Amino acid sequence: MTWNDERVEQLKKLFDAGLSASQIAATLSAPVLGLLISRNAVIGKCNRMGWTRPIKARDSQHSAPRKPRVRTSVNVESIMKAKRQPAFKAEPFIPSADTITPLHLDILHLKPDSCRWPYGEDKITFCGHPAKPDCSYCASHALKAFQKPEKKTQKQFHEQQRQSQRQYRAEAVMNAVGAEAA
Numbered sequence: 300m301t302w303n304d305e306r307v308e309q310l311k312k313l314f315d316a317g318l319s320a321s322q323i324a325a326t327l328s329a330p331v332l333g334l335l336i337s338r339n340a341v342i343g344k345c346n347r348m349g350w351t352r353p354i355k356a357r358d359s360q361h362s363a364p365r366k367p368r369v370r371t372s373v374n375v376e377s378i379m380k381a382k383r384q385p386a387f388k389a390e391p392f393i394p395s396a397d398t399i400t401p402l403h404l405d406i407l408h409l410k411p412d413s414c415r416w417p418y419g420e421d422k423i424t425f426c427g428h429p430a431k432p433d434c435s436y437c438a439s440h441a442l443k444a445f446q447k448p449e450k451k452t453q454k455q456f457h458e459q460q461r462q463s464q465r466q467y468r469a470e471a472v473m474n475a476v477g478a479e480a481a
């Protein structure tokens with residue numbers, strides 16, 4: 300490709316029109332005629348001709364003031380943490396030991412996985428509801444048996460004393476049955 304006068308004239312027109320080098324190259328190229336002018340060829344020719352463009356000054360005084368950047372990025376770590384830890388941890392509902400209805404199983408009908416919370420005075424019966432794994436009591440009675448000691452009223456104190464005696468007697472009965480079975 301040679302820069303004949305006609306093409307140089309076209310180049311000058313396009314250059315003065317403010318087209319970019321790649322736009323000029325595309326305009327001057329005529330692929331149908333096998334004429335391909337590269338962007339670099341346009342830049343080279345303009346330089347050789349001594350045509351220069353004023354560098355577009357980025358005058359910050361005239362341009363619109365930049366909007367302060369609003370941080371839209373969020374803390375990914377905090378989101379991940381929030382996902383890992385549900386805000387509401389559902390505790391299984393355990394009915395109070397005082398409200399559950401004991402099955403009143405006697406010692407002979409007590410299964411190994413039955414709650415051994417004793418009831419009764421003369422004849423000891425047991426709660427009999429399924430016990431928690433690795434526990435002698437159902438969830439409700441385990442809660443009652445292992446709850447933190449707190450200030451008790453006199454009535455509650457005596458009730459607990461009675462319960463302790465009951466449990467002691469129940470253990471004695473169970474030991475006796477176990478000895479018989481052995």
Ligand SMILES: [Zn+2]
Pocket residue numbers: 414415416426427428436437438439440
């Ligand atoms: Zn129980």
